[in-house]
Amino acid sequence: MRGEGSAASAAGGISGGDGGASGTVPPPRGGSRRGGSRRGGGPANRRGRRRVLRWVASVLSLLILGTGAAGYLYYRHLNGSIQTDALNLGETKLGGSKPNAFGQTPLNILIIGSDARNDAANQALGGATETFDGPPLADVQMLLHLSADRSNMSVVSMPRDTMLMMPKCTEANGTVHEASKGLVQTNESLSRGGPGCTVAAWTELTKIPIDHFMMIDFKGVVSMADAIGGVPVCVEQNVHSRTRDGKGSGLKLPAGTTNIQGEQALQWLRTRYGFEDGTDIGRTHAQHQYMNSMAREFRKNAKLTNPVKLNSLAQAAIEAMVVDPGLNKIDKLFDLSMELKKVPPGRITMTTMPWIYSTRPGLDGRVEPKAGEAEDLFRMVREDIALDGQGSGTPASAGSSPAPSASAPGTAGTAQSAPPAATAAAPAKIAVSVRNATGGKDGAQAKAKGRATEVATLLAGKGFTKAVADTQTGAEDTTVVRFATDRQAADAAALATALGLPASSVEKSGEVPGIVLYVGKDWRTGDAPPAPAPAPTKAPDSAHPLNGDNDKACMAIQPGFTW
Incomplete structure (x- = not known):
């Protein structure tokens, strides 16, 4: 049937929008792709389908590369397929992440989901013919932080409707995109020069040094979703993501836990209407649940042992990616995946940037960083504090010399000491x-x-x-x-x-x-700046933290979408 992952569902689900509600179905709060409200059934709602799986594709890419160590030699020839772009087009550059006292260096990777319609494959998957010639938008943005000691990993999502000030971005060809004079929706950063401007916007807002980015489209997602072999997800009630006028992802699941894959996994990951309050925030939480569950499945079952299949999947993933020059070789991506693989699921924490609905005129349904708590989350990442409250591992015994640095991708398999710090002048x-x-x-x-x-x-x-x-x-x-x-x-x-x-x-x-x-x-006064408040030791509840070992997570269902 249409809502159960059949061929008809693929036609209506992949190409059809997760559109606006009508009749007695409660309209969701949230912003449109650009200006205006998300309410109603106009073009902005049809674009909801395109935000679905770029983050999924990126994490799958890393997991596939990491899980497939045995198949490493099979995809060395893919080097020529890797696309690159500038890391940071902004004026503010914080440099790379700094080593800790033991010479170990954290890694911050910005994962960007582009809705670009620049080739036939992406156009066929996402539909939305009215956007084929439009500028791409960064509709999924997630910062992945790997701790210096490799004991834990944090992921911070930023809602696509977040309003912020855009920095000045200068492209390599000299084209200048001036800093915004007012608040701009964060997903428009990509159209201001490319992923390097999205990195610049994050740098300005969070003051977190970003070492790498991975930008993903979704043409390789379907085959990778099938390769997982099924991921268990949970809903608190029967759910059917379908409005009275036929919009929605088509996802139809009974209450409880269901093993999903293929087209049904696609429906889960792009469902907005039916989860929580029907906004992109709920969709983000569903994606977090899915990715944590997927990571556990990869750990439990070696599903990708066929080198030929692994090669085809890796090729699909790599051809769907754009990365910064620091990740421009297969061996660098492989080294990065090996670093990520060191973290057990129980030390992975998924979060969403704490936010509030904007009260500014004309910004109904948009969100802004929540004062205090958003900065607390950013500070924890800056200072390499685990979001789960469990602290770090023991990188070296007391009194020992600094441990070797887990170096940047490309040399991650080689122990290196931190470079000596430059000496300041008198x-x-x-x-x-x-x-x-x-x-x-x-x-x-x-x-x-x-x-x-x-x-x-x-x-x-x-x-x-x-x-x-x-x-x-x-x-x-x-x-x-x-x-x-x-x-x-x-x-x-x-x-x-x-x-x-x-x-x-x-x-x-x-x-x-x-x-x-x-x-x-x-x-404003005095002989010394005020001492900063002690850093938090755990992510605020408003960040909706989800632990990677939590196999009891279950999505709340929006009223009007049960059956």
């Missing part, structure tokens, strides 16, 4: 410009008068005799040190240390002439 030789940014980003307060001069004088007393008050100002909520070139990184870090600022306050930027100290709203 404070008296470090030129510093001090800018008054005490009004904050929202401009709600006037800048503290004369603050740049006061802080420049304070720095001179600490030996930074070349510190001068700049006539240019800024707008920062927290005090930050920015520097222009790699040679200035150690000096900028020394300045931050002298002031008691955290390492995360030091940023590389193309918009400053040298080392610039922006005195933020948090330091």
